[in-house]
Amino acid sequence: MTETIITRFAPSPTGYLHIGGARTALFNWLYAKAMGGKMLLRIEDTDQARSTEGAILAILDGLRWLDLDWDGEPVYQLSRAERHREVVETLIAEGKAYRCYATREELQAMRDTARAEGRAPGYDGAWRDRDHSDAPEGAQPAIRFKAPREGETVIEDRVQGTVTFANKDLDDLILLRSDGSPTYMLSVVVDDHDMGITHVIRGDDHLTNAARQAQIFKALGWETPIYAHVPLIHGPDGAKLSKRHGALGVEAYREMGYLPSALRNYLVRLGWSHGDDEIISSEDMISWFDLDAIGRSAARFDFAKLENLNGHYLRTMPDAEIVGHLKTLIPHLPDGEVLMERIGEEGWKNFERAMPGLKERAKTLVELLDSAAYLFAMRPLELDDKAKKQLDDVGVETLAGLLPKLKNVETWTPEILEYCVREFAETTDRKLGKVAQPLRAALTGRATSPGIFDVLEVLGREEALGRIADQIRPAQPD
RNA sequence: GCUCCCUUCGUCUAAUGGUUAGGACGCCAGGUUUUCAACCUGGAAACAGGGGUUCAAUUCCCCUAGGGAGUACCA
Numbered sequence: 001m002t003e004t005i006i007t008r009f010a011p012s013p014t015g016y017l018h019i020g021g022a023r024t025a026l027f028n029w030l031y032a033k034a035m036g037g038k039m040l041l042r043i044e045d046t047d048q049a050r051s052t053e054g055a056i057l058a059i060l061d062g063l064r065w066l067d068l069d070w071d072g073e074p075v076y077q078l079s080r081a082e083r084h085r086e087v088v089e090t091l092i093a094e095g096k097a098y099r100c101y102a103t104r105e106e107l108q109a110m111r112d113t114a115r116a117e118g119r120a121p122g123y124d125g126a127w128r129d130r131d132h133s134d135a136p137e138g139a140q141p142a143i144r145f146k147a148p149r150e151g152e153t154v155i156e157d158r159v160q161g162t163v164t165f166a167n168k169d170l171d172d173l174i175l176l177r178s179d180g181s182p183t184y185m186l187s188v189v190v191d192d193h194d195m196g197i198t199h200v201i202r203g204d205d206h207l208t209n210a211a212r213q214a215q216i217f218k219a220l221g222w223e224t225p226i227y228a229h230v231p232l233i234h235g236p237d238g239a240k241l242s243k244r245h246g247a248l249g250v251e252a253y254r255e256m257g258y259l260p261s262a263l264r265n266y267l268v269r270l271g272w273s274h275g276d277d278e279i280i281s282s283e284d285m286i287s288w289f290d291l292d293a294i295g296r297s298a299a300r301f302d303f304a305k306l307e308n309l310n311g312h313y314l315r316t317m318p319d320a321e322i323v324g325h326l327k328t329l330i331p332h333l334p335d336g337e338v339l340m341e342r343i344g345e346e347g348w349k350n351f352e353r354a355m356p357g358l359k360e361r362a363k364t365l366v367e368l369l370d371s372a373a374y375l376f377a378m379r380p381l382e383l384d385d386k387a388k389k390q391l392d393d394v395g396v397e398t399l400a401g402l403l404p405k406l407k408n409v410e411t412w413t414p415e416i417l418e419y420c421v422r423e424f425a426e427t428t429d430r431k432l433g434k435v436a437q438p439l440r441a442a443l444t445g446r447a448t449s450p451g452i453f454d455v456l457e458v459l460g461r462e463e464a465l466g467r468i469a470d471q472i473r474p475a476q477p478d
Numbered sequence: 479g480c481u482c483c484c485u486u487c488g489u490c491u492a493a494u495g496g497u498u499a500g501g502a503c504g505c506c507a508g509g510u511u512u513u514c515a516a517c518c519u520g521g522a523a524a525c526a527g528g529g530g531u532u533c534a535a536u537u538c539c540c541c542u543a544g545g546g547a548g549u550a551c552c553a
Contacts, residue, residue: 114480120481160482169481169482183550206553229483231547240546269502271490276500299490302503306503360514363515390513422512433511448513449513450514450515451513
């Protein structure tokens with residue numbers, strides 16, 4: 001039992017890396033890591049009409065962003081077509097596959113009658129034993145697998161348990177299309193075998209395929225891998241995940257300001273658990289992960305929980321690391337270039353200094369960026385409605401009283417500033433909030449912000465005093 | 479239609495043949511507080527329904543209902 005575990009993630013490049021695919025990749029990665037094995041990557045591009053270069057790039061990019069690395073070079077299924085055809089030749093030679101000349105119309109008619117008779121729809125095996133000489137003139141045949149018609153095919157699934165299919169319900173699937181190109185069903189079997197895959201962890205939409213694939217494995221005399229079919233992820237309404245509610249590419253999550261670590265934590269808890277643990281480090285995920293702990297029911301995607309997790313990871317992340325994430329995120333945002341320029345070298349230093357107060361309050365990087373707007377705002381500040389309310393006559397009057405006191409502060413630190421403002425509030429018989437709020441409005445243009453003394457400090461003496469003065473002047477024209 | 483899978487608070491889930499069915503998110507109330515968060519305390523909230531098996535079923539079995547997947551010369 002010293003066999004090395006080899007898993008694989010095998011997306012078809014017909015779109016971005018969606019959230020379900022990301023979780024499948026994560027599970028494969030985790031299991032390989034947990035068992036000291038390898039995870040291989042295979043691009044299933046046998047559908048040439050729908051596969052695109054852009055999709056391949058998006059998938060690789062998504063995996064890298066999530067920090068899910070794979071072993072070796074990605075295998076492109078299409079490049080292995082010759083090998084796939086070879087395998088079919090041997091199958092034909094052994095009488096385990098045959099040429100089929102049925103037309104599209106005939107196939108449709110078969111399905112219709114089967115359905116009408118309450119049977120499993122599928123190919124009726126018309127060409128199974130029919131002679132070539134019956135073939136229509138010049139027609140190119142597809143090659144079909146001669147599937148067993150009796151008995152049953154049993155899948156011992158690590159997640160779903162023992163699943164039994166009656167062979168009579170499984171028809172003769174196509175191995176090679178009439179243009180000679182291999183189909184998915186064939187390619188998967190040959191590649192999983194050739195790549196030495198020991199564990200196939202994938203969405204349970206493939207469960208019935210597992211039975212057909214097992215039949216092909218058997219016909220070829222190859223050992224079937226161990227299967228683990230993971231339930232799919234549903235949208236908040238319980239229906240299939242659609243673009244509208246979460247079947248977005250992982251890059252969309254990046255653009256919404258989620259952290260890879262948070263998304264991984266969220267995803268691993270969707271369908272898998274380890275007791276009551278919620279916040280799970282990568283190390284713990286790897287040492288705890290096991291196929292047997294994967295649940296059998298579909299899970300719904302819940303943005304609120306993802307946000308909560310993201311907030312947690314944000315709060316506990318070192319400031320410099322957050323800056324790093326922001327720098328890679330911003331170029332992906334609309335107007336990212338402009339924003340990058342506006343922050344500038346100097347701005348990032350301020351940003352990092354302000355980070356302790358900012359990260360505490362944000363749930364996503366996008367939120368954090370928004371709440372940091374005051375750092376890069378130009379005087380005179382634009383005020384939002386709530387800030388304007390704070391700067392009514394009373395507010396402005398308060399600031400007018402406070403400004404000279406602040407000007408007297410020589411050592412511009414939060415402690416001393418706090419002392420100064422508190423003293424002002426006490427001596428003028430104001431509650432601290434009555435002073436802090438107008439001050440906040442003047443400094444940030446908003447009614448909410450990080451602690452006001454930290455804001456004063458990060459802004460610096462000159463800028464802070466200037467912003468306060470800006471608000472006093474219009475109220476006192478003389 | 480046919481085949482297969484699933485079903486514990488709104489959501490993600492834990493546990494168990496005998497428990498006040500636990501935790502987390504969200505929600506509500508209170509506390510803390512210069513705002514907003516964070517944080518702390520408390521609260522409401524679940525075993526889909528019906529039959530069995532059993533001294534005892536949320537737990538084991540069957541049925542029903544509901545949900546999902548597959549049913550292509552897509553993957």
